[in-house]
Amino acid sequence: MNSQTSVSAADLTIAASRIKGVAARTPLIRSDRLDALTGASVFLKAECLQVTGSFKFRGAYNRLSALSDSERTAGVVAFSSGNHAQGVARAAKLLGIPAAIVMPSDAPDIKVRRTEADGAEIISYDRLSESREDIAARLSAERGATLVPSFDDPYIIAGQGTAGLEAREQLKDAGRAADMAVICCGGGGLSSGIALALPQADIVLAEPEGYADAGESMAAGAIQPVHNPGPTLLDALQTLKISPLTFGILSGRGARGVAVSDVDALRAMRFAMEDLKLVVEPGGAAALAALLTGGVQATGKTVLVTLSGGNVDPQLFARCLNAQPFF
Structure with a gap:
């Protein structure tokens, strides 16, 4: 693919x-x-x-399960207001992959808490003044982690x-x-x-x-x-x-x-x-x-x-x- x-x-x-x-x-x-x-x-x-x-869990698990062993070790970075965040966090937990999620500071509390509960690291940002894409891209480059977009990815689309x-x-x-x-x-x-x-x-x-x-x-x-x-x-x-x-x-x-x-x-x-x-x-x-x-x-x-x-x-x-x- x-x-x-x-x-x-x-x-x-x-x-x-x-x-x-x-x-x-x-x-x-x-x-x-x-x-x-x-x-x-x-x-x-x-x-x-x-x-x-x-539904976000479908795409997240499909994307993460397709990673190589070295990619799994390096971890993943995603950005989301909540549902993709939870999907990636749960998939990462099940597959033993470190995950960092960029989430807006005004994300619903229930989504933040459940993302944290699955062991993901959360990086907050201001939705109106900051770019989540830029933050996630920087983190991915710094850590050598795989960026997992919420929709702009064939594995995600196929999973959904x-x-x-x-x-x-x-x-x-x-x-x-x-x-x-x-x-x-x-x-x-x-x-x-x-x-x-x-x-x-x-x-x-x-x-x-x-x-x-x-x-x-x-x-x-x-x-x-x-x-x-x-x-x-x-x-x-x-x-x-x-x-x-x-x-x-x-x-x-x-x-x-x-x-x-x-x-x-x-x-x-x-x-x-x-x-x-x-x-x-x-x-x-x-x-x-x-x-x-x-x-x-x-x-x-x-x-x-x-x-x-x-x-x-x-x-x-x-x-x-x-x-x-x-x-």
Whole structure:
């Protein structure tokens, strides 16, 4: 696999063999109420039930397990607001690899604590005034450690794509195939992986308002970075620019974007709690929110929706209980 330019469907199969028995095979969940509200047959991929609470563990374990012995000894460096951090920290712990994670000072406390609990070294930075990429690159160079990006890496994309492979198999067992996949999107690693796993499905990217760079890039036909984005509750998707690698995969599939507000993410979290009995974080609820608000028209279709993470501080989760319900 070319570490700079390419990811293939075959790479997803290899990744699936690496993570088998380590990552969870997460369920596809149905909701009669959701089908009635949307007019679609909706299947929710509950990656909030994945090891470390998000899909990020898939890509992290695939990347780290592919390292050579000398690379493992030198360790890894990653940067993340939390879910990738936890995925890398847990994978590193399981594989006996030293890990340093660059995390923003405003990262959710639950994500910081759990990253530390798996033995990773945390380096804090100011999200608005410092570059996490520059900090991580410097640390990697100083330590001779392997840099593990959260999405701009073929091994990461292939690992995330195993969620799509599983969903395809689960849908086949139910006598279905996905017409559409609505995917929570930050840098596009999960979206790209699922696009490779489901080559016949329409790909819809659910992003936070103010951070809809992937959708805007798809519409423009070129990468469009975010400018002056402001705050968002959907911290897991708070990415300023997708990479050429993820842009190439997603634009090649004709993906399009839908922006989701904080309020609608909270409403989707409430729906997931009340109807699905699942705890989902704001970023992990973006795809569900896009469907429930009507931002995605799916009448008559079989739709795969990602619930990509469930790592949310209790104080923030409590806010969804007061959000206006969708029914």
